Amino acid sequence: MRRGTFSLRARYVFPVERPPIEDGVVAIDGGRVAWVGPASERQADLDLGDVAVIPGLVNAHTHLELSGLPDDAGRNPRAVENEVAWLSKVMAHRRSVAPESYREAVDRNLAASIAAGTTTVADITTAGLSWDAIAKAPTRAVVFAEVVGLKRHRGLQTNDAAWRWLGSINPEAQVAANARPGLSPHAPYSTAGWLYHNAASSRLPLTTHLAEMPEELQLLETRDGPLRRFLEDLGAWDDEWEPIGSRPSEYIRKGDLRDADWLIAHGTYIDPQDFWQLRPEASTNGHRVAVAFCPRTNARFGHDAHPYRALLERGAIVCLGTDSLASSPSLSVLDEMRFLHARDGSLSGELLLTMATLFGAWALRAETTAGSLRPGKSADLAVVPLPDRDEQDPYLLLLESEEPVAATMFEGDFVTGPWRGV
């Protein structure tokens, strides 16, 4: 972490909790934001030029250990794919890959994620596999060990591996490394109810794939349908299996499951009558529920009716994730923002950037440290080159452009890009 005061000037600074500042300056002291305002009020040490400075992005849903599927090279990005058929491909691919290549994928994908401006990440991983790499990297994270299995022996296996990893972590080191552990029961269709209850007993942050596809709703209601056949083909179906409830929302609200922070991955088919439960005010016990929406993955599977707007209008927290390279072409949250903006221009740039930063930080209980450029918060930021034009709405300079993130700063140090070491 850099000592002393240091300031950056940019064509635009987007602090998130206040309007964009044209010709802005961010002053940094001891790795924290010390001051944000117009260049007319403060000299800067380094002029970054025709760029935007935005808070470091929060990727609220990814699996860094997964690589792109072999079939995906040359795939038409507009083609819609059946999600259950895709799951079969992912499972076949996972079985063909040696464990060592998961670690290599984590290293590669973590570097790509940081280079894309992400400074806080929610990563789901097998038995804590990504922890060591993440804990050493210049990033903030919650690392969720996945538990999965409808059959008792499979559930026990993944549960034991996850808890063994939790037991191996040094709590002092976690704080220093800005990484916290969590657990991720994979999804209602793949994960026995006891694994959900067991995860909730950990008092750790939790995430789960929930209300992701119509086939999941069908399975919970009828114990039948394409997902059952998928599980039977895998040898993973359990005839004794009973869902926690017939609606996905029961997986985060029933009994002791309420007593945890839940980050819902996707949530595309959450019943509108359950929306009210997702508002922060609806939580009577201080636990948080947020939805991580992955726009490009959602589109890949033809789930184009994500209720993000209705959820946001009812006060729920919706943040953004890339999901893994097995379903998404990159790990760039900025790419997700631009994709969503192109599909839904009526979503304001201000709200979209808030979803990609502050809302994700809130979901991971990092909002007092990260998620906006406010004095006292960590100087985690991304630098995005801007197109050579003017816009009435400066957010369009960020969103209607293909310029990738040029540099990422974590705790006051440039960790990627041309100003590294400056």
Ligand SMILES: [Zn+2]
């Ligand atoms: Zn996922």
